[in-house]
Amino acid sequence: EDKVVQSPLSLVVHEGDTVTLNCSYEVTNFRSLLWYKQEKKAPTFLFMLTSSGIEKKSGRLSSILDKKELFSILNITATQTGDSAIYLCAVESFRDMRFGAGTRLTVKP
Amino acid sequence: SAVISQKPSRDICQRGTSLTIQCQVDSQVTMMFWYRQQPGQSLTLIATANQGSEATYESGFVIDKFPISRPNLTFSTLTVSNMSPEDSSIYLCSAGTSGRGEQYFGPGTRLTVT
Numbered sequence: 001e002d003k004v005v006q007s008p009l010s011l012v013v014h015e016g017d018t019v020t021l022n023c024s025y026e027v028t029n030f031r032s033l034l035w036y037k038q039e040k041k042a043p044t045f046l047f048m049l050t051s052s053g054i055e056k057k058s059g060r061l062s063s064i065l066d067k068k069e070l071f072s073i074l075n076i077t078a079t080q081t082g083d084s085a086i087y088l089c090a091v092e093s094f095r096d097m098r099f100g101a102g103t104r105l106t107v108k109p
Numbered sequence: 110s111a112v113i114s115q116k117p118s119r120d121i122c123q124r125g126t127s128l129t130i131q132c133q134v135d136s137q138v139t140m141m142f143w144y145r146q147q148p149g150q151s152l153t154l155i156a157t158a159n160q161g162s163e164a165t166y167e168s169g170f171v172i173d174k175f176p177i178s179r180p181n182l183t184f185s186t187l188t189v190s191n192m193s194p195e196d197s198s199i200y201l202c203s204a205g206t207s208g209r210g211e212q213y214f215g216p217g218t219r220l221t222v223t
Binding site: 036 | 110150152154167199211212213215216217219
């Protein structure tokens with residue numbers, strides 16, 4: 001059965017810290033891996049990754065995919081309190097789209 | 110990107126009744142989806158709403174319980190039928206233009222069944 005596993009499940013840091021969130025997967029017929037940020041109800045799209053080794057970057061956030069080892073990381077540098085959210089990893093296959101349980105990040109001032 | 114609205118934003122319903130949730134996208138999109146997010150859990154895909162034809166349901170979800178309509182490229186409805194307290198959840202609509210990949214989510218509908 002397809003699986004998407006995120007770690008850690010929760011993380012508490014202080015402003016200015018750098019964090020790394022992990023997403024590993026076992027999916028048949030992989031198409032893409034996506035990261036979303038969920039603050040209240042609606043997840044907002046961050047990145048879509050399809051190729052190994054190519055870093056995607058947006059401001060303080062960056063992400064990379066390793067299709068050989070079947071994982072992705074999401075890095076956030078110089079964290080701010082506004083980064084507090086649940087970060088969701090999702091993997092799209094030809095069959096469906098499966099979300100991980102999410103990592104709850106809390107950034108303290 | 111697309112801007113998505115949902116109605117209602119929340120509702121409290123009695124067991125055995127049905128609720129229809131509406132999803133409106135501000136531009137024509139190829140794909141529309143419905144998700145459920147139960148308390149403390151991640152998102153689970155219910156179905157893909159197909160324009161002009163029956164929705165494609167994921168394992169564990171059936172049309173009789175969650176009938177879906179998509180009459181055009183910008184609008185879809187999800188009905189939660191014969192509700193029970195286990196249906197209490199947030200229901201989210203999403204839309205995308207390229208497969209299931211990059212999706213944009215609506216604000217969600219918080220449903221409580223008593």
